[in-house]
Amino acid sequence: MNYDVFNGDADGLCALHQLRLAYPVKAELVTGVKRDIKLLDRVQAGAGDWVTVFDISLDSNRSRLMQLLEAAVHVEYFDHHYAGEIPRHINLVSHIDVSADVCTSILVDRSLEGRFRLWAVVAAFGDNLGQSTRSLVGSMGLAESQIEQLAGLGKYLNYNGYGDSVDDLHFHPAKLYEEMKPYPDPFDFIARSTAFNLLAAGFRDDMAMAGSLLPLSEEPCHAAYLLPDAPWARRVVGVFANRLATDHPSRAHAVITPTRHGDYAVSVRAPIAKPEGADMLCMKFETGGGRKAAAGINRLPMDELDRFLAIFAEQFD
Template identity: 50%
Template structure:
């Protein structure tokens, strides 16, 4: 029997898997990628009797590959909070799907494990910009304020490091970063021991400073659209900058676009934090769009469709939340 662990390369995906493997250790072939790489199950070469764990990747996007695995006699354990559509009913599928706006995959795994490795769930929640949920989890632990702040910074750094359009964009590719994370039972041990954490922190701070110096492309009643330059730093910071904008102006929506290799744009959208709705509905209007109600994106927006996106953004978020 061969085991596969398939997970998103952001904070939520990595921390969800870290919790699961601390409780249920096993040797597995790991499959991950940059945050935008969601269709990962199609990379799994599994046969009858094999086991697959899928974490933090949309079931809807991976539906065809999932059904193929099940038909081949592969057992699948699925944890996710993204768009799922109808969940297949199959004896070999164990699905833990929760689409609530303020629930991330790390929190779903935390629930499944009864909170046995909650520190990693807190990191996951902070990484997905669920600060209130992260602090709610932390209330059950005897953490000092500086410890909670450190977990928040780690979550934000892990999430930042997952962004980019090519493998060389991040400070360290998520696959390599997870091999470091899995050495440690506690996120505090990782932060203390691994020099790469400091490198990611420094790069994140630098990239945010550059992004904050730029003016928005379009300012609308219900939000702003930002177009960053064609550079590795802007591709890395796209999601982190969107979260920063959302946290600084929680009643408005925000979109951050970066040029991509297909001569269009990759897009990150954040709905207003005060209502966390509308991001997915906006993005799925475009061919490669998807995500969650609160945070979504478009893998490729053709350059000539930028005006269409701005118009759709204005319609999706027509005015400031009251």
């Protein structure tokens, strides 16, 4: 049996889509909201089964990964988040690069030698990798209007991945993948899929709400925003953080939202001008992790907000 395990954001979706366009298999899909990263805990694979993993931290899934490998499960792992020590095991094939200028879909693109590169471009835009994305499209002969279309799709797919639970999302990520599956070319998806239009409309409405927000704290080198307890706010947290980062490339940003558990979810973006430190900051908290340029804390206790803000300011001053 095959299992495809993927982050529910643009990068996870596009990484999976590229690989399965090249190597289609019937697989059980295991996914969730963007912050639902311990996905291997849901995989009940046995000896001889194949598990392919996209865009979730190996370090966060280490215990279950080792159990699967020792049970003679074959695992192929594509990721760009903090991994710690990568296990050496006969049943593991890893494609891991934690450089700030790559995303998981770029790693899949490398393994496929660019066969479905347009989808890697979509993912890179979704992950806010501006310079890397321009490098990808440099030799493709795309018009600026086409590049803008791919950038929009990346934003919308990424936007759909954020929420406290899948109930906050416009599409369950597994359903959204099924919507993407018939389209080797993202321009055809944009032109023909009703999912694209629904995501675009939802994005515009939610970002219009975010446009009126004022910062909780603001300094030349960093700013933090506290969003209201509402589904639209939980959906925009990632794309709002990316927009702030793009609009103020020399400044770090933290976007904080209340969760249904009575704590906070936090998205952190390092300055685009110096894309590092976000992962190290978030890993100082129990449920934190991510990558150098963009990271997060899944559940920050309310009484730790002031401590977080102080460490955030110290990190990026």
